[in-house]
Amino acid sequence: AQRVTQPEKLLSVFKGAPVELKCNYSYSGSPELFWYVQYSRQRLQLLLRHISRESIKGFTADLNKGETSFHLKKPFAQEEDSAMYYCALTTRGAGSYQLTFGKGTKLSVIP
Amino acid sequence: ETGVTQSPTHLIKTRGQQVTLRCSSQSGHNTVSWYQQALGQGPQFIFQYYREEENGRGNFPPRFSGLQFPNYSSELNVNALELDDSALYLCASSPRTSGSGDTQYFGPGTRLTVL
Numbered sequence: 001a002q003r004v005t006q007p008e009k010l011l012s013v014f015k016g017a018p019v020e021l022k023c024n025y026s027y028s029g030s031p032e033l034f035w036y037v038q039y040s041r042q043r044l045q046l047l048l049r050h051i052s053r054e055s056i057k058g059f060t061a062d063l064n065k066g067e068t069s070f071h072l073k074k075p076f077a078q079e080e081d082s083a084m085y086y087c088a089l090t091t092r093g094a095g096s097y098q099l100t101f102g103k104g105t106k107l108s109v110i111p
Numbered sequence: 112e113t114g115v116t117q118s119p120t121h122l123i124k125t126r127g128q129q130v131t132l133r134c135s136s137q138s139g140h141n142t143v144s145w146y147q148q149a150l151g152q153g154p155q156f157i158f159q160y161y162r163e164e165e166n167g168r169g170n171f172p173p174r175f176s177g178l179q180f181p182n183y184s185s186e187l188n189v190n191a192l193e194l195d196d197s198a199l200y201l202c203a204s205s206p207r208t209s210g211s212g213d214t215q216y217f218g219p220g221t222r223l224t225v226l
Contacts, residue, residue, distance in 0.1 A: 004153075034214075043115075044154070044201065044217040086153050097205070098144065098167055099215060101153030 002027040004087050006102035013077050014110045021072040021105050023061075023087030031089045033063055033070040034099070038084040047072075047085070057081070077109045113138055115204050115218035123224045124192050132187040132221045134202030142166075143185040144215060145177060146201040154201055160185055189223075197225045 003026045013019055025031060035047040048056045050063040050070060061072045070087060084106050088099040116135045124130050136143050142161045146154035156169035160179035174190040183204070189196055199222050203215035 036217075043219045046214050046216075049214065088153075097142075097213070097215075098156040098159060098169065099146075099154070099203075100156065101146075103151070103153045 002031070002089060002091070002100045004089055004100055004102035006085075006087055006105050008105045009103070010106045010108065012108045012110060015079055016076050019072075019074045019077045019081065019107065019109075021085050021087075021107065023070045023072065023102060025068050025070065025087075025089050027068075027089060027091070029091060031063075031091070033061070034088045034090070035059070035061055035070075035072050036086045036088055036101075038086070040083070044086070077107075079109050079111055082107055082109045115202055115216055117200075117202050117218040117221050119221060120219070121222045121224075123226065125226050126192055126194060128192050128225075129188065129190045130192060130223060132189075132200050132202075132223070134185045134187070134204075134218060136183045136185065136202075136204030137216050140204035140206045140216070141183050142205045142213075143179055143183065144203045144205070145185070145187045146203065147171075148199040148201055148220070149195075150198070157187070192225045194225050197223060199223075 005024045033050040037047040038044045059074045086104045087102045118133045144159040145157040148154040157171050158168040159166045163179045176188045179185045199220045201220045202218045205213040205215045
């Protein structure tokens with residue numbers, strides 16, 4: 001069964017400091033990994049997906065299959081980055097493309 | 112382009128009752144997924160509908176059922192409500208194409224409280 005683990009419930013960093021939100025997964029097949037973000041009073045929205053290999057709002061994430069990790073990083077945190085972040089994975093090529101989410105990490109950027 | 116909408120926003124029911132939640136998918140999307148998000152947890156997959164057929168189901172009992180209509184809107188029905196069904200119910204739509212997992216776009220959710 002697939003599983004996503006986000007070890008930190010809450011992460012507080014100062015503005016301008018580097019950010020790393022951890023995500024580990026377990027899945028025997030070839031996973032597709034995502035980071036979703038939920039800003040205050042907004043809906044859940046996609047931040048980035050590993051196959052795109054793009055940087056969104058300064059965030060990047062690299063899939064490390066050896067360590068089964070997909071950590072989210074940003075070199076300099078901004079106050080507007082404060083939000084709830086969810087790591088998720090989905091199977092590829094299956095009949096349905098369900099997302100399995102971690103429990104989320106709340107990022108708080110201190111001015 | 113209209114995003115995913117859900118109704119109602121909030122709902123209060125009592126144990127044993129039945130509830131129907133509604134979702135309108137984003138324009139051009141033919142796949143709808145439903146998720147349950149309990150307090151302090153990540154969303155948990157309930158099931159997915161593609162072209163009006165259930166196309167995958169998570170670990171939820173049969174009293175959770177759904178429908179998808181020809182216009183790709185969807186309903187989630189829950190019978191015999193239990194206290195643990197209290198949660199935020201999220202609908203997500205995607206423009207599923209054959210053989211790939213597309214980005215899912217989420218609605219704002221329906222907050223269900225079971226007393």
